[in-house]
Amino acid sequence: MFMGRSVEAFSAIASDIGVRRFADEEEDSFCCRVAYSAARFWLSAFCMDDGAVGEEGLTKQAMNRRLKTWVSNLDDVRPGIGAWFDDEGKGLSTIYNRLIDVGDLAPKGFSGSFVATRPVKVDLSSRMSCIVGFYDPTIAGANICGHDVRSMVNSGLLSLVHSENALTPRPTPWWVRDCDYMTWEKTSNYDEVKFADVRTMRWNINRPDIWSNAPTWVNDLALARVDGGLAGPLFFVAVKGHGRVRMSQTTRNQAQELFFYLRCESGHQAVARYTMLDNFHAQAVLPVGFLPGGDNRVIDAVGWPVEGSADRSNRIIRTETIPLLEEVLSENYIGFRGATNERK
Structure with missing residues (x-):
């Protein structure tokens, strides 16, 4: 009975931030994914609750303490959340470092503190952008950077929007x-x-x-x-x-x-692969750590880690991100194909 009520609580959070449960997903997996995406908004809120109306922000140590308390509270509701976040190890720092990498949190000069940023649209590919920075996802009909909050696709730590962007030529190698x-x-x-x-x-x-x-x-x-x-x-x-x-x-x-x-060029292309879970989700093995800075930050934040928050390669992704990943990886000479595709 307790577990059932805990899933209902996470389902309510999921509805607020736009996380969907995929077909036959286990309750533990769903709750961890919801908590992971929610951590993005809570970390920004923590940085704004700094006693100075968000002007001073928080150090990484302070973020770690607040996030650990938040995860501990979730673990009381859904035991196992704390272990998935690896709250005694590096799992918590992985999350706020990813948010710093993508621009949700920004350094305040040389103070060692980080502040929540205002929402801005960042182009990721020819047909997809993301909204980085803090906004309230619970305000129905809110317009964020020209996009209705209900039209955004939440995949991991990113809020994605479809957009027609100017093609950027591949830089000369x-x-x-x-x-x-x-x-x-x-x-x-x-x-x-x-x-x-x-x-x-x-x-x-x-x-x-x-x-x-x-x-x-x-x-x-x-x-x-x-x-x-x-x-x-x-x-x-x-x-x-x-x-x-x-x-x-x-x-x-x-x-x-x-x-x-x-x-x-030799016909032995490295290929990352994904498996469809339902019409809206896939599981992929992404080459985090192998790409240059900007591209690496995108693929690291674009989905939900599978084994735990510090998992560097196994991700659950929204299927809307597949063209984005195909484009980003192709620019780095890497293929991205469904696991059932014939190997070439």
Whole structure:
């Protein structure tokens, strides 16, 4: 009886903030997703309840304390919520750090505090934008940045709206843009040079099993690595031409991007996959941590973590976000397909 009443309480919250229960979803999963999305609005409210009408905000430590108390109260109503939020570990900080990343919370100068931001529309793709910043989702018919609050799609920590946005051309890849400014070296300058095997099914260039002695050339490009000793591996873009091979050192993030490009161009594209749960929800494994800053922040916030609030890859997403994710991942040379699609 107690559990049934607790679900009713979470259903009321879900109705206020626009979270739907998917087909055959277990009660625990539904309650955790509702609490996760609600945490976004509560954290902004906490920052505005700072004793200075929201002008001073809260430090991360203060946010952690208030969020922990809030989660503890929810756990009294629905036991298990606290464990899902990992309120004794890093789960709580994961949430407010994601909100800082997307702009719901903003630093107040160099004070170490964060304030709630006013709502603004941010374009994410050619056909979807999000509303970041605090607004009251319970006010029926409220107009937020030109959009009726009832038309917004809540997916994780983002309020999404359909919009026709100007297409932004893909930036020139860094290995083309910076070519004339790179410092080039001979492979003979190093005792041993390894090359990424772009035919692998692996994603992470930190894995030792994706490296081999022979390069796999794609458009006369390859990704190389040498042992950097205590500093860790050093990554290079390698090019061949006029019978010689040259290398130029690059960062790990740029090397990861080049790796995805080489896999894509060679016909071995990295593909993230999703499984439909019903007409409105899907479960996806998203490559959080593999994309450049802005794109990574989007895919990290766009859905509900599955295993716990700190889960970095498994997400429940609204199906309206599938075209958005297809576009964002495609710009990073990664595919996004349904799990039942034929592998190509």
